[in-house]
Amino acid sequence: MTPALPSASLLAQLDDRSREIFRQIVDGYLASGEPVGSRHISRVLPMTLSPASVRNVMQDLEELGLVYAPHISAGRLPTEMGLRFFVDSLLQIGDVGPQERARMQAQVETASKERDFEGVLAEATGLLSGLARAAGVVAVDKADVRLKQIDFVRLERERVLAILVAEDGGVENRVLPVPKDLPASALIEAANYLNARIRGRTLAEARREIEAARVAAQAELDALTARLVEAGIASWGGAGRELIVRGQAHLLEDLTALEDLERIRLLFSDLETKTEVIDLLERAEEGEGVRIFIGSENKLFSLSGSSMIAAPLHDANRRIVGALGVIGPTRLNYARIVPMVDYTAKLLSRVAGGG
Template sequence: MSLAVFNERSKSIFRQIVETYLDSGDPVGSRTISRADGIDVSPATVRNVMADLEDAGLLISPHTSAGRIPTDLGLRFFVDGLMEVGNLTREERASIKGQCSATGRALEDVLSDATKALSGLSRCASVVMVPKQDLTVKHIEFVPIAIDRALVVMVAEDGSVENRIITIPPGLPPSALIQAGNYLSTRLVGRTFEQVRGGVESELQSRQAELDELTTKVVEEGLAVWGGGDDKASLLISGQANLLENVQAAEDLERIRQLFNELERKKDLIKLMELAKDGRGVRLFIGAENNLFSLSGSSLVVSPYMNGANNIVGVIGVIGPTRLNYSRIVPMVDYTARVIGRML
């Protein structure tokens, strides 16, 4: 099915129906459309066009309402062929750039703030796929911050700094932290964690590291905190509370509850976002087009971001009900991805 089979009047009426629905969230009636600017036809004519659009699977009449709302297929036709993408305001651009400032900060912190900027401006939830970094180490040390916690500070060859908090045995002497830092630094400098992990773990297990038991535990915690499992990326989510702001009915609340459940299945969401890394530019997943959102009826608007070598390394976007303001969200996601790319 293509909108090319409809005349310009049908396309104008369909566009007006979708835009009115996205703005109000309510089923749209023929009288409302007939009174809209640029729609110079009677309510009866609008009803006939609505019936044709419903037969084509682009509209549906919910419950016993006389109005119509777009289906997932209808929303797809709208965003692919009829939507006019808006422009971000100067204030919105400044807000995104300000919160994504990368000077002297870890990549994960920058991406976390980027999701907060997106969720705040979109009033939806925001997600970002954080690539697993394999940094070459320049220096590593352990700094005590509490009786049972220490900060692992890793400085990479590119000048970036990564900090992680680990648990340490209560009352651990400072000398054990120094020894742990020296031990890892000797083996890591000029190499990555993945390159030395196997050898260090073998040394610790065979007790060839010549470290006491407490220092060994610190080293093991230091290795573990930088991952090393099979996951290639992690996921940061911000702004879930925004999704509850416009809940008006019990069925809306149930859909949001289901979306929260879907967000908990981060591995499934990462797989979905990985699809956006296959190409450049903004990509939309609308409602039941993807099995992950078949129950909650949600949409995901995402765009990949690139590093300094112009390689795609991650994906960022906005998630919410299918009634998103796509014309505003699309440029917002696209701009944020480009800002992140320039920061990297």
């Protein structure tokens, strides 16, 4: 397999003709999911080029790892690396049309007058799902969740299951890596230390309490137990978060092959994995603006080969309170959906901030 090169390095290796042929392959795939052949490309190129010359360029693109031939006599499809390169270097982002913008704003504003914030989120996520023809997802903090206890259970020599129980009966599980020489007594000691400080507190309160006592903890606990306490704190990122999924049925539209149906079945299974969906949405919170996750770049989509387009949500103080996005096949209409996700996130941030 061709090693992945930085997008800038790949871009430098492609002349205008190669870029245009690659763009035609990606555009064709995003539109139909079908391989794009040299004869078709030679007809639609803005320059005169024979099918044989197009095939030569296709071969060069294949050697760079940007495209592949699913069958010997077929045209080409973009690889996941090719899609990433396209998104990073060649994608021309559109804008939300005035009619769609007005509709989205009116629907969110109406929902904000009639429902609580969770209801507004559900409404906006369903709307975004319908516009994008994909599944809409959103994860936000459940600020009022109060904790009851945390336990650690060893799964293997180097893995521990952290079980966080809330007073409302909710349970969140996280698998944590630990040193293989961590004694069983450290699990008990770490759980006792945390439980003495988290009971009855919200996640934010508990985190502040324990992080404020970090120096004292390092003096009070041995090094391995202190590391486990820190890992336990870090694992709470998605705990106490509300996950809303809307519009999975849109994923069944426009299927072109049995392989597509199998990928969608796997994606449905992915969407049932609440923890991993929340974890991926949290990665979208790590920077400003929209982030795009493609296929096996993340473990959640390693089997279904799907994509997520997501953006963070903020409150009035610019504090991140969650993330919103859409999930679908890798042939999502990125140019159209990216600005939709961005605009919806800004609308919801305005509601969260009371604006």
